[in-house]
Amino acid sequence: MKYKKYKIKNTDVFLIPIKKYKYTFARIIYTIPFSLENKTYSIFLRDVLAKGLKKYPTVEAKAKVLDELYGVDIYGSGNQNGDTLSMAFNLSFINDKYTEPNMLDKYLELLNEHINGPLIKDGAFVSEKVEEVRKHLKEVLENLNANPNYVADEKFSNVFLPNTGYSAHELGDITLIDKINGKDLYDFYLRILKEAYVSIYVCGDIKEKEWLTKIKKYLNINGSAKKDYCFNFPQEINNKVKDIEEDFETKQSIIYMGFKIKDFTLYDRLYASLIFNYIFGGGSSSKLFMNIREKHSLCYSVHSNISGNYNVMTVTSMINSKNKDKFVKLVYDELKNMQDGDFPINEIENGKHFYINAILSDEDSLNSMINSVMKKEMMHFDLPEERIEKIKKISKEDIVSLANKIYPDTIYMLKGVEQDEEI
DSSP, X not given: OOOEEEXXXXXXXXXXXXXXXXXXXXXXXXXXXXXXXXXXXXXXXXXHHHHXXXXXXXXXXXXXXXXXXXXXXXXXXXXXXXXXXXXXXXXXXXXXGGSOTTHXXXXXXXXHHHHHOBOEETTEEOHHHHHHHHHHHHXXXXXXXXXXXXXXXXXXXXXXXXXXXXXXXXXXXXXXXXXXXXXXXXXXXXXXXXXXXXXXXXXXXXXXXXXXXXXXXHOOOOOBOOOOOOOOOOOOOOSSOEEEEEEESXXXXXXXXXXXXXXXXXXXXXXXXXXXXXXXXXXXXXHHIIIIIIITOOOSOEEEEEETTTTEEEEEEEEOGGGHHHHHHHHHHHHHHHHTTOSOHHHHXXXXXXXXXXXXXXXXXXXXXXXXXXXXXXXXXXXXXXXXXXXXXXXXXXXXXXXXXXXXXXXXXXXXXXXXXXX
C-alpha cells in the first residue's frame, strides 16, 4: 500500500490511490484529548448533527438528497484510543466515471454541510434535536444496565484500572446525559472546530491534484496543529491480586481476570502479543479453550484479549460460581506453560497464518486501508506489507519473553444470585 501526505493549513491530508474500486471513501477525523466530559459531548454532537442540518433540517430531507446523488453515503462515527477521542465524518460514493461528471463537487459540498452547516437557533443547537438524542442515549443506558455482560465488564474495568480511559463508560460521563443543553453543545462544537487536530483520508481511484484542489475549495476546515497523544500506558505491577465478588440477578456467573504487562515494547504490542493471544486464549483451538472448556467442561467459551493501549491482558468467561477456584488455577497453569515455552512450534505457525490472512483480507476494504494509514500516522503501526514480513519472523523466544512479562492483578466475578445453570 502506498500513500502520499499533504498539508493544507493545519490539516494533514492522506491520499491513498488504488484503481480497482468503483467507489471512493473519504474520512475527516477530528481528534481531541480524552475525558469523560469530552466523550459524552462528542457522542451528543455526532448524533445531533445526524438529526438535521441548516440546509436539510430533517432526516427525511437529507435522505432525499442522498438518494438523488446516486445513493452517496455520509455518516458520523466516533472512537476512543488511549487518551484520544476521535469524531469522524465519513463519505462513500460511486466514482463519477460511472455516474456523471463533476459529482465530486456536490459530494464535497454536502460533506461540508455536515461539518459546517449545523441546525442552530439563537446560538444553540435546536432543543428538539437535543432532546431526541437525550431520549435515545437514556434508552441505550437502560439497555446496557440490564445486560449482565456489560455490567460485569464495566464493574471489572473500574476495579482493574480505575479512573482511566480503559474504565470509561461507553457513554462517557452518564451524569451529563440529563444536563447537556443546546447552548453548551454548540460551544463544544465551536471548540472542536478550533482546537481539534484534523486529518483527512481519501482512498480509491482518485486524481490527487483534483482532490487537493477541491478540498481547498469546498471544505472549510482549520483546526490546530498536530498534538502528541498517548496510546501506551506503562503499568505498575502489584504484589497482591485483588479478588472481588459482587451479586447480580442472573443465573450464570461472569468472571474476569486482569493481568498487567511489564515493559511492554512496541514490538510486543504490534506483533508478539498477536501470536501469544492466538495460542493462549484467542479462539477455539487455544490453550484456555481446549483445557478449560473441552477437557474440564467448566464453561461454554473462554477467551483472552490483550489491550496494546493500556498494557494489560484480560481473560473472561461465564462459569458456575462453585468452579471459580478451579477456573482461576487452570488459567494460571496455562500462563505458566506459556512462560515455560510448553507449547508446540506449529501453534506459532498457525497463528502467523491466521493473522497474515486477516491482514490480506483487510486490503479488500477501502475503510480498512484508511484505518491502516491512520494507525501508522497516529499510533506507530506498520503498513500491511510491513506487518506481514515482521509477523513471519516472530519466534518462540518472542512469545516466551512476552509471557514472562504478564502478571496477575485482579479477579472479578459478577456472581449470579439465582441458581447457577450447569455448564
